[in-house]
Amino acid sequence: MNVHARKFNDAARRQTADLRQRDWIQTALSGYYARRDEFKNRFQSWSGARDAAAAIKWEAVNHLDRYLDEFASRLEARGARVFWAPDARAARDYVVGVARQHKVRSIIKSKSMTAEEIHLNDALEQAGFEVVESDLGEYIVQLRREPPYHIVFPAMHLTRQQISDLFHDRLGSEPTDNPEDLTMIARRVMRRKYCEADMGISGANFAVAETGMISITENEGNARLTTSLPKIHVAIVGIEKVLPKLSDLALFLPMLATAGAGQPITCYNTLYGGPRQPGEADGPEEFHVVLLDNRRTELLADAEQREALHCIRCGACLNVCPIFKNVGGHSYGTTYQGPIGSVITPHLRGLLDWKHLSQASSLCGACTETCPVKINLHHHLLHNRRNAVRARPARLEKLLQAGFVFMMCRPQVYEWVGWMGRLAQPLQRLVRGTILDPLRAWTRTRSFPPLAEKSFRQLWQERKIP
Amino acid sequence: MTNREIVLGRIREALETAPPHPAFHDDSTGTSPLPASPQSWLPRVGRTLEERIELFRRNAEDLKAEFHVCAGPAEAIQHVKNLASAGGWKKIGRHSGALTDPVARELGLAEVRTDGGYAVNDLESCDAGLTECEALVAQTGSVLVSAPGAGGRALSVLPPHHVVLARRSQMVPDLGAALQHMQEKFKGKFPSFFSFISGPSRTGDIERILVLGAHGPKKLTILLLP
Secondary structure (H helix, E strand, C coil), rough: CCCHHHHHHHHHHHHHHHHHHHHHHHHHHHHHHHHHHHHHCCCCCHHHHHHHHHHHHHHHHHHHHHHHHHHHHHHHHHCCEEEEECCCCHHHHHHHHHHHHHHCEEEEECCHHHHCCCCHHHHHHHCCCCCEEECCCHHHHHHCCCCCCCCCCCCCCCCCHHHHHHHHHHHHCCCCHHHHHHHHHHHHHHHHHHCCEEEEECCCCEEECCCCEEEEEEECCCHHHHHCCEEEEEEEEEEEHHHCCCHHHHHHHHHHHHHHHHHCCEEEEEEECCCCCCCCCCCCEEEEEEECCCCHHHHHHHCCHHHHHCCCCCCHHHHHHHHHHCCCCHHHCCCHHHHHHHHHHHHHHCCCHHHHHHHHHCCCCCCHCCCCCCCCHHHHHHHHHHHHHHCCCHHHHHHHHHHHHHHHHHHHHHHHHHHHHHHHHHHHHCCCCCCCCCHHHHHHCCCCCCCCCCCCCHHHHHHCCC | CCHHHHHHHHHHHHHHCCCCCCCCCCCCCCCCCCCCHHHHHHHHHCHHHHHHHHHHHHHHHHHHEEEEEEECHHHHHHHHHHHHHHHCCEEEECCCCCCCCHHHHHHEEEEEEEECCCCCCHHHCCCCEEEECCCCEECEEEEEEEEECCCCCCCCCCCCCEEEEEEEEEEECHHHHHHHHHHHHHCCCCCCCEECCCCCCHHHHCCCCCCCCCCCCCEEEEEEEE
């Protein structure tokens, strides 16, 4: 077992034993389920909308070269600078370079999972720049020096009490158990930052090829301020974010809101097509778009799993996943948690290091059923399992399977094994769940069904035929 | 080789493997579900303008925005005056426009005009931002603002109260119609910014409890003029 798998198992074991935390996550999500269903029902056909969304992303991803080229060319025509980053290092170096070149003093950042993926904040801080997360949830986890718990709700694991204590310790604010007061504390801190910052960093939810624009979806207004006031705006965009047409947003914006957060529409859906244009009142002097590959093309090359690039990062699959709800977001040790993270992380960070995530599934299919772009998530987990075994055959498992086949093909052996089992059973009971128990992996947390005193074959033979 | 060529080269190489059929794993009939228009799946919008205004009102109120239909400019002016005295406004931010000019004149408060540039701290200290818009979207209760049509990027998000003045003719049925309106109006020469605003700024990041006024306006008022 590799280090990542061991860490995952340890963390998952700890978290699943924490019943209070599990209750807390369930409570936090219960409102989401009700609102998601309410707004799904307002659609004339949610399933038709999913079909259409899947088809649009399929078109975009399977003609990615053409649409990306169009996207970049149109942006550049309006004065934006597009940087193509083959890997995380190139992207980090570019952003640090822009910050250095302009001698920026403070950087404000809105939520971006792509920036998390490339550890942009660490790189900027190491280069001596201060970066402040402006999304409330991200700001909270930044103050706690921990990664986001969930790709959409970064601080969902924390109670108001914990947040109040955190603000008291780090910002010197008065303790309060009122979420509104806590929000206003962050608002006041952030207001100063927006006005002072000379560089704003954002992600993007969609990249519209037809018009050369990025689209950012948010509720708080922090991304709008981040991209309005500083003189430089840098957006980190995964290459798979492309949509062919502007009109596609008419479908994707409400679907993202409903699937992701149980809202009919998110508060701000904003399109950015360049730096401040002649005649405009404000906006950045420079607009940089970093198009990030970082092994997405390897996933693209796998035709079978290519559709995992359709993901719009709504987080719906996390919210319904029984594994996520029990092990929690931090156990994964990945940027992207839950089913989609388990599918794509082995591609982005190495199959053999992250194959254990494919087992972090009950294969119930709740993720596949809820995905607004119809990614066949639980099947891709099976694909990853198969690919992992192909890459490194599991010899012990193979031997066991061969033994099983040997036994099942030979009635005498089968009978003998059953007989041995019945003999061994009382002995196993003495050591059940302890280190001496050969069935420990199972019996540590579960009971093992007892073997019947007589086998079916025995009963059948003894049966008097009338 | 440039980075652009490297990444595009990788993509083209990856796409050489034929893609599986878009519906290869599901139970649909296998016909392409590519839509002519998404209107048939999205929430209904009503047929007449009156129905759409009513739908907009319901949606906007659900989003905690205030929506008021004004009989004429005089009523709009009176409404904004009431907001100003109730909110104790001392200074407003605004841009010049056919709808904003008369209201601001009657209001007679100190103002920061964003047309052609402004000082950030000046705008930040305003009590309200007064703007026009590109369209109102009945289906979602959203206001579509653009950089040239609403005094830039920050005016509609920095002051704590955003007041929008719109005309009845700006009511469109859905997001698709609003986006089409932008494409026809700007014909490829797009502004650098446009945004669908759906209610006042909000967050649910603390215990998933709704709080208004996270970073943007705590209040959004939409006044519909003839």
